[in-house]
Amino acid sequence: MTKRAIPIELYYWPGIQGRGEFVRLLLEDAGAAYVDVARERENGLLAMMHLLEGEESGALPFAPPFVKVGKTIVSQTANVLAFLAPRFGLVPDDEALRAEASQIQLTLADFVDEVHDTHHPIAGSLYYEDQKGAAKRRARDFVGERMPKYLGWLEKVLARNKRSSGQWLVGADCTYVDLSAFQIVEGLRYAFPNALARLEPQIARVVALHDRVAERPRIVAYLKSQRRQPFNQMGIFRHYPELDAPSPRVRRTRR
Amino acid sequence: MTKRAIPIELYYWPGIQGRGEFVRLLLEDAGAAYVDVARERENGLLAMMHLLEGEESGALPFAPPFVKVGKTIVSQTANVLAFLAPRFGLVPDDEALRAEASQIQLTLADFVDEVHDTHHPIAGSLYYEDQKGAAKRRARDFVGERMPKYLGWLEKVLARNKRSSGQWLVGADCTYVDLSAFQIVEGLRYAFPNALARLEPQIARVVALHDRVAERPRIVAYLKSQRRQPFNQMGIFRHYPELDAPSPRVRRTRR
Numbered sequence: 169m170t171k172r173a174i175p176i177e178l179y180y181w182p183g184i185q186g187r188g189e190f191v192r193l194l195l196e197d198a199g200a201a202y203v204d205v206a207r208e209r210e211n212g213l214l215a216m217m218h219l220l221e222g223e224e225s226g227a228l229p230f231a232p233p234f235v236k237v238g239k240t241i242v243s244q245t246a247n248v249l250a251f252l253a254p255r256f257g258l259v260p261d262d263e264a265l266r267a268e269a270s271q272i273q274l275t276l277a278d279f280v281d282e283v284h285d286t287h288h289p290i291a292g293s294l295y296y297e298d299q300k301g302a303a304k305r306r307a308r309d310f311v312g313e314r315m316p317k318y319l320g321w322l323e324k325v326l327a328r329n330k331r332s333s334g335q336w337l338v339g340a341d342c343t344y345v346d347l348s349a350f351q352i353v354e355g356l357r358y359a360f361p362n363a364l365a366r367l368e369p370q371i372a373r374v375v376a377l378h379d380r381v382a383e384r385p386r387i388v389a390y391l392k393s394q395r396r397q398p399f400n401q402m403g404i405f406r407h408y409p410e411l412d413a414p415s416p417r418v419r420r421t422r423r
Numbered sequence: 424m425t426k427r428a429i430p431i432e433l434y435y436w437p438g439i440q441g442r443g444e445f446v447r448l449l450l451e452d453a454g455a456a457y458v459d460v461a462r463e464r465e466n467g468l469l470a471m472m473h474l475l476e477g478e479e480s481g482a483l484p485f486a487p488p489f490v491k492v493g494k495t496i497v498s499q500t501a502n503v504l505a506f507l508a509p510r511f512g513l514v515p516d517d518e519a520l521r522a523e524a525s526q527i528q529l530t531l532a533d534f535v536d537e538v539h540d541t542h543h544p545i546a547g548s549l550y551y552e553d554q555k556g557a558a559k560r561r562a563r564d565f566v567g568e569r570m571p572k573y574l575g576w577l578e579k580v581l582a583r584n585k586r587s588s589g590q591w592l593v594g595a596d597c598t599y600v601d602l603s604a605f606q607i608v609e610g611l612r613y614a615f616p617n618a619l620a621r622l623e624p625q626i627a628r629v630v631a632l633h634d635r636v637a638e639r640p641r642i643v644a645y646l647k648s649q650r651r652q653p654f655n656q657m658g659i660f661r662h663y664p665e666l667d668a669p670s671p672r673v674r675r676t677r678r
Contacts, residue, residue: 274499291564309546
């Protein structure tokens, strides 16, 4: 018998996809042995809090998600992905292409931060209802300016990638960055369905990338499983109709 | 004669320290040959805009700062630093320590984003004056909750680093992360002098780290030079007294 590898431990808040989902998608696509500690282990959430409070040695995470691989703790989503991806062939070996993957992932992370701030522009510790006015103003800018800018940039990055004829974001094959781009399209479809529907004709490559990832066998299996949690109003991508663009029907009536 | 190395090209908005300053501090401390293109070259700003518009091949940056090293373009501050640091011995070789440096740098980047959003909670495209109410609310949360949380975490990271007896954040020696932590203390002293003065007694290690970096000979020379631009009301760290904590004198009067 071969020695069984110690599973990677993923630590993230239970009950939401959140930033943890970017790590889950990598681990699932890789077919990696992992434990979603706070969801799957008894007292897993407590174990996570202990690590956040610095009760064990090693790198101190500021916030989840983080992973434990052997004795090494790694936090910050983009850093976790860059650390894991080479172990599973989900990023090229070339230094410049790795730096490019990282620059795209960090830009996606900024995009995700801005999605979060549409419903929490003032403070993460306050309820949405207590910052609704500011949220509406911030979301108007997000839907009108920022979301088209980020998605348009992604579209350009795909168009420029000759190595994969525009099929993947970096290098010739699928990388962790493509999995994250898939999740962003999923999240925007949930949170800003009208705004995204309006933009989709201009970002055909990004939509095709999403569909390509959705067809990967392990991603298909994951999305059908109980391990994939549904989007909800506690995560980063939240559907507040008042923050989305108006529906096309409403717009037509207004003309 | 030895062949002269091609200087690293740094691209960033002229007139502010901004996120470009984290890269400048690394290059300066390393004694690297570099050109601050938009400030030092004729039509440098135009060259930067061309690269942002994708008029040259290679990785497409979403925003400055980015660097060009030979033919490789690298963007996203933390990614730029992680790319440059090994070339100058400003990060350990060990994979786990590099991942730790990156997780700290990315947490500092989040901190910097939150500093920015104190004066621009609604939209980067609007004037501060047009989002002053929301800015006051966001800054109250920043000063009361977020700033102590980030700085307290940094203090803990230093206290836990036995490899340097708490002198540096990662490993035994000064790394790029320490240079960035220095800049954050500098920025907070400018933008939130009262709030930082109140916290300083609780973050003695962070303050000592700042002073240690400020004594490094190349940093001393840089800070005295014309290359170091002053803080101002266009950058990330801005001093709006109404966003800072009240001054100790005012607080005393109120008691």
